[in-house]
Amino acid sequence: MTEVRILFSTTTISGPSSASGLRIDEHSCEDQCRRGQQYGLFAATDYSEGDDILTESPIVILSHLVETSTNHAQKLENSPGSSVKNVIRSQFDQSSFTSNQKSHKTDDELEHKKEKESSASVLGDLILPKKCLEKLKASSSHSIEAQTKKLRGMILAAATYAAYPPSNEDGSKDKLFELYHPTINCDADDEYNKEAQNAVELARLAIECCKELAAPHTALKDSLHHKNDEGMLGEQELLKLILIYSCNAFEGGRIYHKISRVNHSCNPNAVVVEGHSSDVSVLKAACSIKKGEEITISYLSKALYAGYPVRQRKLRAEKHFICKCKRCTENNGDEVKGQPSVSLDLASRIPCPICHPRTGRYLDEDLMFDEEEDDLQISYALAQNGMTAEERSLYCTSCQGVTSVNVDGSIRKKKEGMTIEYMTTAEDKVYDWMESNKLNEKEEDESTGQDMDRSLLQMATATCGSKHWTTQMLNLAIIEENLANLQATLMTINPEEDEKMMEEIFTDIAECADGIEKAFSYAKSLKLNLDPAHWLFDYVMGLGRILVGLGDEKSQKYGGEWITRVENYANKFEGDAMKKVVSAIKNAWKRETDEQVERGVGGIENDGQGDAKRRRVE
Numbered sequence: 001m002t003e004v005r006i007l008f009s010t011t012t013i014s015g016p017s018s019a020s021g022l023r024i025d026e027h028s029c030e031d032q033c034r035r036g037q038q039y040g041l042f043a044a045t046d047y048s049e050g051d052d053i054l055t056e057s058p059i060v061i062l063s064h065l066v067e068t069s070t071n072h073a074q075k076l077e078n079s080p081g082s083s084v085k086n087v088i089r090s091q092f093d094q095s096s097f098t099s100n101q102k103s104h105k106t107d108d109e110l111e112h113k114k115e116k117e118s119s120a121s122v123l124g125d126l127i128l129p130k131k132c133l134e135k136l137k138a139s140s141s142h143s144i145e146a147q148t149k150k151l152r153g154m155i156l157a158a159a160t161y162a163a164y165p166p167s168n169e170d171g172s173k174d175k176l177f178e179l180y181h182p183t184i185n186c187d188a189d190d191e192y193n194k195e196a197q198n199a200v201e202l203a204r205l206a207i208e209c210c211k212e213l214a215a216p217h218t219a220l221k222d223s224l225h226h227k228n229d230e231g232m233l234g235e236q237e238l239l240k241l242i243l244i245y246s247c248n249a250f251e252g253g254r255i256y257h258k259i260s261r262v263n264h265s266c267n268p269n270a271v272v273v274e275g276h277s278s279d280v281s282v283l284k285a286a287c288s289i290k291k292g293e294e295i296t297i298s299y300l301s302k303a304l305y306a307g308y309p310v311r312q313r314k315l316r317a318e319k320h321f322i323c324k325c326k327r328c329t330e331n332n333g334d335e336v337k338g339q340p341s342v343s344l345d346l347a348s349r350i351p352c353p354i355c356h357p358r359t360g361r362y363l364d365e366d367l368m369f370d371e372e373e374d375d376l377q378i379s380y381a382l383a384q385n386g387m388t389a390e391e392r393s394l395y396c397t398s399c400q401g402v403t404s405v406n407v408d409g410s411i412r413k414k415k416e417g418m419t420i421e422y423m424t425t426a427e428d429k430v431y432d433w434m435e436s437n438k439l440n441e442k443e444e445d446e447s448t449g450q451d452m453d454r455s456l457l458q459m460a461t462a463t464c465g466s467k468h469w470t471t472q473m474l475n476l477a478i479i480e481e482n483l484a485n486l487q488a489t490l491m492t493i494n495p496e497e498d499e500k501m502m503e504e505i506f507t508d509i510a511e512c513a514d515g516i517e518k519a520f521s522y523a524k525s526l527k528l529n530l531d532p533a534h535w536l537f538d539y540v541m542g543l544g545r546i547l548v549g550l551g552d553e554k555s556q557k558y559g560g561e562w563i564t565r566v567e568n569y570a571n572k573f574e575g576d577a578m579k580k581v582v583s584a585i586k587n588a589w590k591r592e593t594d595e596q597v598e599r600g601v602g603g604i605e606n607d608g609q610g611d612a613k614r615r616r617v618e
């Protein structure tokens with residue numbers, strides 16, 4: 001029964017505000033109040049950046065065995081959790097797992113496949129019924145891969161819940177079933193409800209899969225066929241549970257009593273971080289929040305830094321709602337004189353096609369890598385929020401010009417309009433690339449993968465310029481790759497012997513630093529409440545680690561300067577262990593100097609040109 005404790009724990013609320021600092025209220029948005037269903041969390045006191053708003057343990061964890069990295073999956077095999085994993089898998093007919101099916105593959109191949117699958121999910125190798133997958137393909141307007149992944153998550157949540165139903169002694173079950181979920185059998189009278197009803201359809205499909213795949217005499221099978229204590233059909237309870245999971249679960253299937261009431265905003269004012277123990281989460285203010293303001297977080301990970309169509313597509317496909325936050329609906333961009341008030345997408349700004357006419361298909365070379373400090377004056381045009389090229393006309397803040405896709409007029413006007421089509425194509429391509437998570441699949445053909453990323457970057461940069469989100473997403477993907485390669489190279493060479501290699505390394509480091517600088521400038525241009533380090537912390541840390549690894553004072557000092565840019569963020573939002581790493585990297589150059597003084601070296605050797613000689617860090 002120990003697993004039950006792992007899965008269901010009591011909610012505790014603490015922190016400076018405690019329960020009195022918050023109130024759960026009807027959603028501030030008029031449209032949603034009308035539905036009478038939606039609630040949100042509102043500050044009942046003022047908060048400053050980094051303040052704890054509340055600390056909470058999940059009411060229930062419905063897929064804590066879904067893993068994303070092989071390392072983690074391997075750890076799980078040795079942890080008590082692996083017995084939970086077996087209990088959940090035992091809910092299903094064993095012949096429904098590919099790993100249990102005979103095939104002509106060699107043992108080695110099977111082992112490799114199994115490892116990949118176990119790292120994807122506890123039920124990653126569960127073969128979903130063909131007729132369910134066909135229904136999914138026929139009904140869904142979203143990407144099939146994303147919907148299949150969601151379906152698997154729902155099946156896992158249902159099996160976990162059936163195998164470990166929460167006791168209601170502490171009210172956990174009541175709290176869970178109070179949470180928001182779309183109304184079952186509600187008329188899809190508008191786009192918002194239609195999207196929510198897609199979640200209901202998907203949940204029904206998950207129930208159908210469970211019915212087909214559940215093994216006889218298991219808790220899952222029983223709950224689908226028997227009435228539960230309250231006389232409600234087990235199947236209906238499971239359907240509701242799946243919907244609650246689908247709308248409220250955080251990473252790892254964690255569902256909270258209060259944190260799950262926090263609505264999403266594409267310009268959030270709060271974040272949820274891991275608490276002192278991994279089973280506790282803390283809702284923290286990401287900026288100052290005034291009493292009475294709604295507290296919001298982001299349901300999007302790095303896509304928060306993407307343009308409007310991508311954010312909306314992701315929220316619709318993964319969370320089943322149309323975002324009505326300020327960033328998506330109100331004009332929080334630069335005002336356009338003489339234009340009717342429209343919502344403008346700051347993440348999709350491109351050099352104005354009127355002020356900077358493109359030569360041929362692509363943007364002029366000099367605009368490709370535009371930098372703030374350049375003398376070149378570049379006027380940017382903002383895209384109107386919208387899902388299609390037709391809805392995304394561009395407004396230039398400098399010439400006050402409007403560019404639309406389908407305009408009758410001169411060839412030049414048509415050419416200007418085509419820029420929006422190129423921008424939309426770049427947005428689609430980069431979105432697909434982000435969704436397919438290609439960076440992780442690259443192992444099989446690394447060089448081709450890298451070439452593709454680079455040519456995609458070339459296309460995005462050439463079409464949209466460096467202040468557009470597509471360029472910055474690809475820029476960071478390449479930096480991530482370069483930092484990993486640099487780290488690996490530095491571990492295998494001796495800097496003092498391999499001068500030529502070191503030259504290349506310094507060039508690569510300079511490129512990474514330049515790329516991160518551009519990403520910082522882009523993040524600031526979005527005017528979000530969040531510190532840019534929320535997005536760029538890992539990249540800066542990667543760069544800092546490499547610079548410290550070079551071992552010379554100058555590089556380490558430079559690494560320390562970079563770390564200073566994320567120090568405030570780390571102190572407010574990272575755990576103690578990470579704070580120590582930040583401090584160690586920031587102060588590595590001092591330690592090096594101190595050690596020399598202690599050893600009586602009396603300073604760093606000089607190479608005659610003012611540069612300290614490089615030494616390996618022992």
Ligand SMILES: C[S@@+](CC[C@H](N)C(=O)[O-])C[C@H]1O[C@@H](n2cnc3c(N)ncnc32)[C@H](O)[C@@H]1O
Binds near residue numbers: 180264
């Ligand atoms: C985790 S719940 C948030 C709390 C929920 N409003 C409640 O009443 O409990 C997520 C749901 O809230 C709604 N929601 C959250 N953020 C929203 C936003 N920015 N725009 C529109 N609906 C939103 C959606 O229906 C979504 O499925």
